[in-house]
Amino acid sequence: MRRLLLPLCLALAASAPALGADYTLPATPQTVAWGYYSGLSKPVLSVHSGDTVRMQTLSTCGSPERMIARGVKPEDIPPYTEAIYKEVQDKGPGGHILTGPVAIVEAEPGDVLEVQILKVDIDANFACNVFGVGSGFLPMEYPYGRYKVVPLDRQKMVGRFAPGIEIPLRPFFGSMGVAPAGGKIDSAPPFVHAGNLDLKELVAGSTLYIPVAAKGALFQAGDGHAAQGNGEVDITALETYLSGTFRFVVHKNRKLVWPRAETPTHYISMGFSKDLKQATEMALRDMIAFLVEEKGLNRDDAYMLASAAVDMEITQLVDGNVGVHAMCPKKIFTR
Numbered sequence: 001m002r003r004l005l006l007p008l009c010l011a012l013a014a015s016a017p018a019l020g021a022d023y024t025l026p027a028t029p030q031t032v033a034w035g036y037y038s039g040l041s042k043p044v045l046s047v048h049s050g051d052t053v054r055m056q057t058l059s060t061c062g063s064p065e066r067m068i069a070r071g072v073k074p075e076d077i078p079p080y081t082e083a084i085y086k087e088v089q090d091k092g093p094g095g096h097i098l099t100g101p102v103a104i105v106e107a108e109p110g111d112v113l114e115v116q117i118l119k120v121d122i123d124a125n126f127a128c129n130v131f132g133v134g135s136g137f138l139p140m141e142y143p144y145g146r147y148k149v150v151p152l153d154r155q156k157m158v159g160r161f162a163p164g165i166e167i168p169l170r171p172f173f174g175s176m177g178v179a180p181a182g183g184k185i186d187s188a189p190p191f192v193h194a195g196n197l198d199l200k201e202l203v204a205g206s207t208l209y210i211p212v213a214a215k216g217a218l219f220q221a222g223d224g225h226a227a228q229g230n231g232e233v234d235i236t237a238l239e240t241y242l243s244g245t246f247r248f249v250v251h252k253n254r255k256l257v258w259p260r261a262e263t264p265t266h267y268i269s270m271g272f273s274k275d276l277k278q279a280t281e282m283a284l285r286d287m288i289a290f291l292v293e294e295k296g297l298n299r300d301d302a303y304m305l306a307s308a309a310v311d312m313e314i315t316q317l318v319d320g321n322v323g324v325h326a327m328c329p330k331k332i333f334t335r
Contacts, residue, residue, distance in 0.1 A: 025054065027099050028083065029084050031099055031100070035092040036094060037098075038182075039218065040184075046105055050248070054246075055102070057098070057222045057223075058080075059124070059241045061127075064085065070147045072126055076126055078124060098175060101179060101216075101218035103215075103218055107250045110255070113209070114209055115176060115247075118246065120172060120203060121242065122152060127149075127226045127238035128147060128149055128236070129236050130147045130239070132235075133145055142234075167227050169226045173224060174225050178193050188319050189321040191272050193210065194259040196223060196319050197323060199325055200228045201327070207263075208260075211255075224241055224242030225239060231316060235319075269289075269328075271324045272321040272322070284306060284326055286326070309329060
């Protein structure tokens with residue numbers, strides 16, 4: 001798969017019209033998928049390669065009644081929440097409320113979908129962090145649940161976690177992915193379709209590349225995070241409402257086995273498995289493949305460079321499949 005992680009201008013020049021159409025997709029009972037990705041879903045919006053879509057999404061903080069019971073003011077809850085909780089009947093097996101799917105007309109199985117994350121906006125002045133019985137990375141040490149509301153200062157871009165503790169906000173979507181080849185899959189475990197990556201590097205200005213398995217790709221997004229630590233150890237981040245603006249570019253005849261990503265400063269490969277060692281091996285092997293394919297290194301030098309310059313990071317530890325990502329700095333390449 002050549003040049004997928006080169007500067008975006010080259011990818012766009014080769015793969016999409018100079019100017020695409022702009023769309024807006026609100027979150028409504030008719031435009032969300034509750035807890036799943038599916039290759040059998042009907043698209044709620046169809047666009048073309050090069051088009052831009054602004055997508056409105058819900059948080060995972062629960063129903064309006066639950067949020068109000070925990071101290072959120074009713075007027076602070078985005079008004080589209082209530083109808084979705086009242087009217088959507090097709091739920092599960094997962095718990096994320098995802099907006100979409102959006103079909104990109106040109107996308108076919110075997111293609112690669114480039115998702116440029118142009119803008120991410122926080123749509124509420126609060127976030128929540130929640131853990132429950134049997135969840136998180138230390139379930140035996142926390143055999144109970146807790147729900148915490150965290151006020152967000154969107155002017156200063158900090159979350160006021162507690163007196164004397166402010167968390168810098170870096171909003172991103174915990175879940176962005178495409179449909180599998182078959183029917184429903186749980187929205188929780190990340191895998192080849194991307195999905196619930198919980199990769200905090202995927203902020204505005206970054207790009208996600210996903211192998212396409214179903215006609216139209218059928219992209220969905222949700223699980224908004226105002227901030228998150230690598231690991232997401234109690235199973236939630238600062239969960240909140242986000243709107244994201246995405247540009248979609250379809251790459252034909254370019255093969256990709258696993259999702260990859262790119263930020264202004266790094267190339268990123270990923271690994272997913274129930275076993276942390278296996279996930280690390282997957283991320284490392286795909287980074288070696290990238291260095292061989294895209295940077296012209298032999299496999300020995302790629303392995304050595306990964307050891308000398310690439311950071312292996314734990315993405316998350318709590319979503320069924322754990323995640324590891326490899327971060328290769330762009331600045332080491334001088335030509």
